[in-house]
Amino acid sequence: MSQADTFTADLLEISASGYAALAAERLLAAHPQVAARFGADAVGAWKSALAQRIVELATALRLGEPELFRARVNWARRAFGAREVPESDLRASLEALAAVLAEELPAPARPGAAALLADALAVLDTPAESGDQLIDPATPQGRLALAYLAAVLEGDSRKGTELVLDAVNAGMPVRQAYLEVLVPAQREIGRLWHAGELGIVEEHVVTYTTERLMTLLAHRAERAAPNGKTVVCAAVAGNAHDIAVRVLADFFDIAGWRAVHLGASVPAAEMAAAVQYFDADLVVVSAALSVQLPKVADTIAALRRIEDRPVRIMVGGLAFSDAPGLWQKLGADGYATDAEAAVARGNELVSG
Known part of the structure; x- marks a missing residue:
């Protein structure tokens, strides 16, 4: 630059x-x-x-x-x-x-x-990309994701919730329900909104139902023994979407961390204050859009100014998918493409 x-x-x-x-x-x-x-x-x-x-x-x-x-x-x-x-x-x-x-x-x-x-x-002179298929109806998890979406979009959130809970009660691991059912379903909702095939009301209904369902699933998950480490998970200022951050926090919690979920659009100063208040060992900062990346840089700078509590910093989110090496340029300690990878990388960063 x-x-x-x-x-x-x-x-x-x-x-x-x-x-x-x-x-x-x-x-x-x-x-x-x-x-x-x-x-x-x-x-x-x-x-x-x-x-x-x-x-x-x-x-x-x-x-x-x-x-x-x-x-x-x-x-x-x-x-x-x-x-x-x-x-x-x-x-x-x-x-x-x-x-x-x-x-x-x-x-x-x-x-x-x-x-x-x-x-x-x-x-624009090159052929348009076809886009990835977000839900595969040929798999049991894909069919469940589609059935879940259909129920919720028809106004029956209880039925959609029960479909997923029944699958978990029948043996589907909670991690799999998150990664192969709820996350693809939420991305499909984003795609449908992007394509103009549904409105903000439908998106809100699905998102609210998914958040409530995640709370129920998190309580059913088998947890690892506490490891004594604390992670703070937050969406950067300007990022109003916190489903991905909730998934991250739940996966760290399941893995034995004390996970603090700060939610959407957290200012840099507030994130730094939370690190000190909760004595965090790791911070995970999520950005959904490229225009939020300067705020990620501001947040990392604020976290680096903490003198009495050095903390490891990891970033993630769709904003980084088009420039995977950008995390290093912004000064983060690590980057992960999904929740499972984030937990594995977080363990490396804190134990290393």
Whole structure:
């Protein structure tokens, strides 16, 4: 990351709304068919979407990770396809944004932004990714996940809960119920929301039911003997989703740790205070979106400033999936892709 990229990232974040408004106006003026597709709300919708692209662009520049912006453009590409919006609209919006930034940014700030936007536009010249199948209906666990979702989405949370509890009572390990039923089901809900196939109300119902079910399952799990170690698990500030963090906390608890679940969107200072209050040996910080990664860096910096309680720091979450080596750049001690890997890595970090 160069000084020029840092300067550009700062400028983009500060002026995101203004640049987005200019790009939206340019887009709709040059492409009346786009304006017609979005109707009366076209300006507001595109201003919001382009402001998000600008913040994502700034994050990739700040962290020196172009892949983060490519991944977000691919995410938008899939969302456009799911909502049957022509991909040409996405291309046109990025071209409008590139033109505005080329005109409005100071000369030293232009090259970095232009390079990432050109790279993103090149992504659109490649075949679209098909996406991974989140639930496999050919497996018993996949069929259970689908049955669970169907019951909850039909308004029968009790039936969905009983389906999973019956499977556990019949011998399915709690870890398997988490990793092969509930986690895939929750990801499928995210996919359906992303595709515009369900709304926020349905997502909330499933998430609430899953959280309640996890509490019941955690009490049924066979626990290892206490190991005398404490882990604090939290979603970074700005990350409002804490299902993954709850899974982490439960898996550490099952493995014999004292697990403290702080929940969603925890500010850096509060996380550092919790480490001291609970005498934590390990902190696990989760981020779902790339734009939350600077907050992860802030949190790690706050944790490193604790003098009387040195603590090991591990990171995880979907935000890291597009740049697996980023955890080292941010200053963490480790990274894990899922809850089981997090427990194994946590044991290594604390015992090492």
